[in-house]
Amino acid sequence: METFEINILGxxxxxxxxxxxxxxxxxxVRNNLFLVDCGEGTQLQIRRQQLKFSRIEHIFISHxxxxxxxxxxxxxxxxxxxxxxxxxxxxGPENIEAVMQPMLSxxxxxxxxxxxxxxFKTNETTKIYENRAVEIFTIPLKHRIPCCGxxxxxxxxxxxxxxxxxxxxxxxxxxMNRLKNGEDYQNQDGTVIPNSKLTAAADRSRSYAYCxxxxxxxxxxxxxxxxxxxxxEATFCNEDKDRATETFHSTAEExxxxxxxxxxxxxxxxxxSARYDDEKTLLKEARDVFxxxxxxxxxxxxxx
Amino acid sequence: METFEINILGxxxxxxxxxxxxxxxxxxVRNNLFLVDCGEGTQLQIRRQQLKFSRIEHIFISHxxxxxxxxxxxxxxxxxxxxxxxxxxxxGPENIEAVMQPMLSxxxxxxxxxxxxxxFKTNETTKIYENRAVEIFTIPLKHRIPCCGxxxxxxxxxxxxxxxxxxxxxxxxxxMNRLKNGEDYQNQDGTVIPNSKLTAAADRSRSYAYCxxxxxxxxxxxxxxxxxxxxxEATFCNEDKDRATETFHSTAEExxxxxxxxxxxxxxxxxxSARYDDEKTLLKEARDVFxxxxxxxxxxxxxx
Numbered sequence: 001m002e003t004f005e006i007n008i009l010g011x012x013x014x015x016x017x018x019x020x021x022x023x024x025x026x027x028x029v030r031n032n033l034f035l036v037d038c039g040e041g042t043q044l045q046i047r048r049q050q051l052k053f054s055r056i057e058h059i060f061i062s063h064x065x066x067x068x069x070x071x072x073x074x075x076x077x078x079x080x081x082x083x084x085x086x087x088x089x090x091x092g093p094e095n096i097e098a099v100m101q102p103m104l105s106x107x108x109x110x111x112x113x114x115x116x117x118x119x120f121k122t123n124e125t126t127k128i129y130e131n132r133a134v135e136i137f138t139i140p141l142k143h144r145i146p147c148c149g150x151x152x153x154x155x156x157x158x159x160x161x162x163x164x165x166x167x168x169x170x171x172x173x174x175x176m177n178r179l180k181n182g183e184d185y186q187n188q189d190g191t192v193i194p195n196s197k198l199t200a201a202a203d204r205s206r207s208y209a210y211c212x213x214x215x216x217x218x219x220x221x222x223x224x225x226x227x228x229x230x231x232x233e234a235t236f237c238n239e240d241k242d243r244a245t246e247t248f249h250s251t252a253e254e255x256x257x258x259x260x261x262x263x264x265x266x267x268x269x270x271x272x273s274a275r276y277d278d279e280k281t282l283l284k285e286a287r288d289v290f291x292x293x294x295x296x297x298x299x300x301x302x303x304x
Numbered sequence: 305m306e307t308f309e310i311n312i313l314g315x316x317x318x319x320x321x322x323x324x325x326x327x328x329x330x331x332x333v334r335n336n337l338f339l340v341d342c343g344e345g346t347q348l349q350i351r352r353q354q355l356k357f358s359r360i361e362h363i364f365i366s367h368x369x370x371x372x373x374x375x376x377x378x379x380x381x382x383x384x385x386x387x388x389x390x391x392x393x394x395x396g397p398e399n400i401e402a403v404m405q406p407m408l409s410x411x412x413x414x415x416x417x418x419x420x421x422x423x424f425k426t427n428e429t430t431k432i433y434e435n436r437a438v439e440i441f442t443i444p445l446k447h448r449i450p451c452c453g454x455x456x457x458x459x460x461x462x463x464x465x466x467x468x469x470x471x472x473x474x475x476x477x478x479x480m481n482r483l484k485n486g487e488d489y490q491n492q493d494g495t496v497i498p499n500s501k502l503t504a505a506a507d508r509s510r511s512y513a514y515c516x517x518x519x520x521x522x523x524x525x526x527x528x529x530x531x532x533x534x535x536x537e538a539t540f541c542n543e544d545k546d547r548a549t550e551t552f553h554s555t556a557e558e559x560x561x562x563x564x565x566x567x568x569x570x571x572x573x574x575x576x577s578a579r580y581d582d583e584k585t586l587l588k589e590a591r592d593v594f595x596x597x598x599x600x601x602x603x604x605x606x607x608x
Contacts, residue, residue: 014381014382014385015382015385015386016347016348016351016378016382017351018351018352021348022378040344040345040347040348040375040378041344041345041348043320043344044320044325044344044345047320047321047322048322064410064411065411066377066378066381066411066412067378067381070374070377070378070381070411071344073370073374074320074326074344074370074371074374077318077370077371077374078318078319078320081318081319082319099407099410102406102407103403103406103407106368106403107368107369107370107374108370
């Protein structure tokens with residue numbers, strides 16, 4: 001299977017603790033690295049986890065709260081010091097350029113590369129990016145300020161060559177890509193060998209949804225239906241549910257309810273409030289509703 | 305001796321590495337905590353080193369390069385989340401408010417405390433703060449943009465009570481503070497006991513100078529004459545001296561030359577370029593000139 005994995009750089013909430021950093025993660029789809037949110041310390045975590053700065057071309061900012069974007073100026077500056085020349089695309093809510101550009105203009109003059117801001121509307125689902133490996137969509141969330149999650153849908157994968165049969169029919173190497181794309185093989189005599197004899201079905205396309213920050217919001221269920229992995233914020237325990245409601249965050253149980261209703265394969269919880277010394281209660285309350293729940297932690301790499 | 309120590313939070317240069325974070329340190333003078341520079345990750349280091357956020361009332365920013373101030377928005381926001389009510393004073397070059405305020409206004413609304421910007425001129429030595437424990441002066445440095453170091457001069461300390469003699473003369477407790485301040489004791493009969501019989505000399509006042517970032521600049525020697533501890537940037541080794549000159553930074557040897565000429569007691573080097581895997585060469589080149597040199601490192605606490 002080709003790579004599709006998430007590297008957690010930070011999974012705490014606004015107040016950093018000994019144990020957790022603010023929100024940030026790398027989504028790696030077939031070696032395309034996408035940075036999702038960029039809290040303070042993101043570039044330090046990228047270093048620590050030995051991920052490649054130069055592989056990041058697109059950054060997706062869910063919303064303009066500091067714990068999701070205070071790491072941007074430092075990262076932008078570091079890209080410059082590392083001699084980046086490739087354009088950097090920063091996707092975010094509509095005011096992202098107005099908010100970030102003054103600081104970048106002052107501190108990051110003479111960058112050797114170009115920053116392209118790509119604003120998206122936060123009240124509708126839109127495809128905001130695609131390449132050969134993946135399509136990325138916004139997921140409108142319900143927070144104190146405009147906010148979107150992101151859905152990563154892998155593009156259909158190619159069929160697997162059955163080596164013993166291509167050898168048997170002496171299919172030349174130049175044909176392999178056509179076979180992977182589903183074409184039948186025709187040899188020099190005009191004989192047609194059906195594709196199904198020469199290849200096996202492609203792996204299923206995988207999908208990942210990032211939903212942070214958000215109040216409990218059943219509207220997203222249809223958007224994230226049956227994804228392989230859902231990262232959903234789980235800021236509070238049940239006993240702090242009032243606080244969750246007030247601040248437009250979710251409890252771990254609510255995250256699990258969403259996961260269950262959407263029939264996702266696995267739930268990853270994060271964005272933990274600084275008030276808890278560990279994630280035991282959050283995890284228990286989520287697993288009581290949705291057993292296939294894992295807790296995010298800095299340094300975790302999880303396959304989709 | 306009362307506390308006078310430095311906690312190194314970060315001592316790398318603009319490009320963070322596995323080993324070093326951008327510039328930041330806490331200067332603790334008799335339990336007054338002063339934050340000097342505030343690179344990205346400063347608040348995370350304050351947490352890790354278990355220093356008290358609430359003790360910090362004054363922040364001193366040497367210059368407006370990102371590696372010396374990108375941690376400010378996060379720290380300001382965290383102070384708010386921690387329920388701070390005391391005013392926060394941010395000292396820095398004249399344009400600091402114009403540069404930082406837009407970001408703070410957007411991201412740090414409704415703070416429960418007030419931020420007071422205290423701009424200083426970077427081309428002259430000025431006393432920018434004093435309290436009962438310490439006086440703080442700017443030290444004009446020579447960098448690509450306006451930049452100042454800071455000199456911390458402990459206020460004179462009080463004399464030590466000689467307990468056996470105050471007991472012998474039956475000096476009442478209410479007199480102790482006057483004795484510490486140097487007054488002679490007069491008992492109820494009118495007999496005068498000279499202060500020198502009842503107290504020993506006060507400890508010597510200590511001083512600390514922070515000089516980063518700067519090209520080799522002999523003008524500072526008179527300002528930092530005989531300080532107990534000098535933190536001086538030492539970005540480059542001798543073999544990269546051209547690069548030091550180009551970028552208005554110092555070599556380790558130049559830092560040591562300054563320390564030697566100023567007859568300081570101890571030199572602490574930092575602001576290491578990311579190009580070196582360790583500080584061995586930097587340290588050797590400094591010690592060849594000034595043996596009382598130590599290398600800064602994250603987590604280091606050094607007494608002045």
